[in-house]
Amino acid sequence: MMLTLTSPVETRFHGLPVGVKLAGLCAFTLWLFAVDDLGWLAASLAAVVACYATGGRLFAANGARMLWPLWPFVVIVGVWHGVTDAPWQGVAIILRMITAVAAANLVTMTTRLADMIAVIEWLARPLGRIGLPPRRLALAIALVIRFVPVLAQNAARITEAWGARSARRARWRVLPALMLSAIDDADRVAEALRARGGVG
Amino acid sequence: MERNLAYISLFAALIAVLGLVPKIDLAAGVPITAQSLGIMLCGTVLGARRGALAVLLFLALVAVGLPLLAGGRGGLGVFAGPSAGYLIGFPVAAFASGWIMERTSMGTGIAAFCAAVIGGIAVLYAFGIPGMAIVLDKTIVEAAHIAIAFLPGDAVKCVLTGIVTAAIANMRPGTLLSRGA
Numbered sequence: 001m002m003l004t005l006t007s008p009v010e011t012r013f014h015g016l017p018v019g020v021k022l023a024g025l026c027a028f029t030l031w032l033f034a035v036d037d038l039g040w041l042a043a044s045l046a047a048v049v050a051c052y053a054t055g056g057r058l059f060a061a062n063g064a065r066m067l068w069p070l071w072p073f074v075v076i077v078g079v080w081h082g083v084t085d086a087p088w089q090g091v092a093i094i095l096r097m098i099t100a101v102a103a104a105n106l107v108t109m110t111t112r113l114a115d116m117i118a119v120i121e122w123l124a125r126p127l128g129r130i131g132l133p134p135r136r137l138a139l140a141i142a143l144v145i146r147f148v149p150v151l152a153q154n155a156a157r158i159t160e161a162w163g164a165r166s167a168r169r170a171r172w173r174v175l176p177a178l179m180l181s182a183i184d185d186a187d188r189v190a191e192a193l194r195a196r197g198g199v200g
Numbered sequence: 201m202e203r204n205l206a207y208i209s210l211f212a213a214l215i216a217v218l219g220l221v222p223k224i225d226l227a228a229g230v231p232i233t234a235q236s237l238g239i240m241l242c243g244t245v246l247g248a249r250r251g252a253l254a255v256l257l258f259l260a261l262v263a264v265g266l267p268l269l270a271g272g273r274g275g276l277g278v279f280a281g282p283s284a285g286y287l288i289g290f291p292v293a294a295f296a297s298g299w300i301m302e303r304t305s306m307g308t309g310i311a312a313f314c315a316a317v318i319g320g321i322a323v324l325y326a327f328g329i330p331g332m333a334i335v336l337d338k339t340i341v342e343a344a345h346i347a348i349a350f351l352p353g354d355a356v357k358c359v360l361t362g363i364v365t366a367a368i369a370n371m372r373p374g375t376l377l378s379r380g381a
Binding site: 003004005006025029033066067069070073076077080089092093096097100101102103104105107108109111113116117119120136139140141143144145147148150151152155172175176178179180182183184185186187189190191193194198199 | 201202207209210212213234237258263264265266271274275276279281282334335336337338342346360364371372375
């Protein structure tokens with residue numbers, strides 16, 4: 001469940017430095033929101049699709065799957081501009097949205113988690129001066145990654161326990177119990193950290 | 201310090217779990233994810249500063265490519281899509297909820313409900329609607345019409361925030377950091 005979105009299929013973009021990819025993405029996205037010309041938008045989508053295509057079938061299919069959550073917005077914009085009399089404007093909006101999200105996903109899919117976390121730590125460096133050392137941030141990231149599956153398991157166990165005792169479904173009633181399990185875990189983690197010399 | 205770090209981390213994980221577990225369907229027939237409920241709870245339980253930090257930590261992990269948003273979404277793409285405004289508003293919403301929670305003397309449940317309405321609806325929509333307006337190239341008013349679809353679900357979540365926060369205050373009085381515990 002805690003798989004990252006980085007693609008296991010190696011593409012030529014995997015080798016690029018993460019800074020170059022992020023700067024390129026920023027410039028590309030700003031440019032996308034500045035142009036209104038349908039031809040340029042179509043061309044930029046074609047360019048992004050071509051980038052995905054160089055990664056092969058599996059890579060491109062994964063990329064397409066990551067765009068799927070956009071469909072409600074495509075429907076809303078499509079219907080909206082279909083009934084008003086500006087269908088081409090609707091096409092431009094949909095093209096821009098899909099291109100921007102696809103380009104950003106491309107960076108995510110071709111950058112390893114460790115490289116991305118290094119960027120976050122670099123961005124958080126100024127926070128060191130106001131009392132948030134990078135070491136503490138690294139520890140917090142590790143704790144979240146460790147505890148997402150633990151809490152998900154707790155949620156499943158609590159739901160099962162409810163199901164064993166009631167014919168009705170648990171719904172929101174698992175929430176207080178889940179919160180308590182998280183709070184008690186947090187207390188134990190805090191104790192364990194202190195016992196090992198604290199977070200400095 | 202260790203306690204702050206542990207609480208912030210565990211609540212960041214909690215936001216993720218509330219988005220990952222579709223089995224906790226909150227109310228019959230309402231297709232809502234519990235993720236923004238997690239945002240509200242961060243504010244009402246942890247308080248303004250710690251709540252906002254927990255949400256920022258969660259968003260950082262989404263940005264680096266962990267599929268922690270509802271429906272297994274994540275990565276940089278979600279920050280370029282129509283929901284980007286809501287994501288940017290998440291930490292502010294948690295901060296606002298916590299800020300109100302820290303300053304009102306109302307009973308815990310009522311206070312948490314009011315804090316969730318102001319932080320999780322008013323403040324969050326103030327970011328989410330302009331975000332949708334920009335990406336979908338709509339006016340603010342038009343985008344607000346789309347956002348209204350989420351209002352019933354969010355109202356349910358505010359009530360739940362009140363109930364859950366009150367339950368925590370009863371069962372673990374020492375852990376309601378927003379109330380100076």
